[in-house]
Amino acid sequence: MCNTCEGYRQLRFFKKIIISFVNHSSSFVIDDTDIPSDVLMISCGTVVLDQSGPYVFPLTNHPRQEVNINSQNLIERHNGAWPCERRIQQRQRLREVTVTCIHYTWQKMKGRDRKSVV
Numbered sequence: 667m668c669n670t671c672e673g674y675r676q677l678r679f680f681k682k683i684i685i686s687f688v689n690h691s692s693s694f695v696i697d698d699t700d701i702p703s704d705v706l707m708i709s710c711g712t713v714v715l716d717q718s719g720p721y722v723f724p725l726t727n728h729p730r731q732e733v734n735i736n737s738q739n740l741i742e743r744h745n746g747a748w749p750c751e752r753r754i755q756q757r758q759r760l761r762e763v764t765v766t767c768i769h770y771t772w773q774k775m776k777g778r779d780r781k782s783v784v
Contacts (some may be wrong), residue, residue: 672698687753690744694736699765711763725760733760 695703713727724738736757746754 687754690748692740692744694740696730696732696736699767701765706763708779709763711761713759715758715760715761717759718755720753722756722758725758728760 692750695706696708697703717723722741724741725734728734728737737760741756741758
């Protein structure tokens with residue numbers, strides 16, 4: 667039996683709780699071409715790494731050191747950016763977009779140079 671309303675289902679007070687879920691997202695592009703970064707962000711690519719969990723760790727063994735440094739910077743920024751919010755899940759995704767650059771002359775094609783952008 668409820669001591670407040672003595673079991674007669676007469677509510678006298680309540681607490682209102684508002685819960686909102688927010689997704690914080692950050693990204694970076696390492697680009698060696700003249701293609702704008704926003705075009706590369708929306709392009710299709712191959713997912714090389716997809717890591718998720720309550721906490722993710724920065725990359726340390728990628729061949730390009732820029733990827734390792736930017737991964738560490740983004741994770742550190744997210745760990746300290748919202749101190750009043752509770753973190754439920756983190757995800758780190760590394761995508762590779764293959765870009766083909768063709769070097770040519772007017773009448774003869776000299777060759778192709780294929781490079782990957784992460």
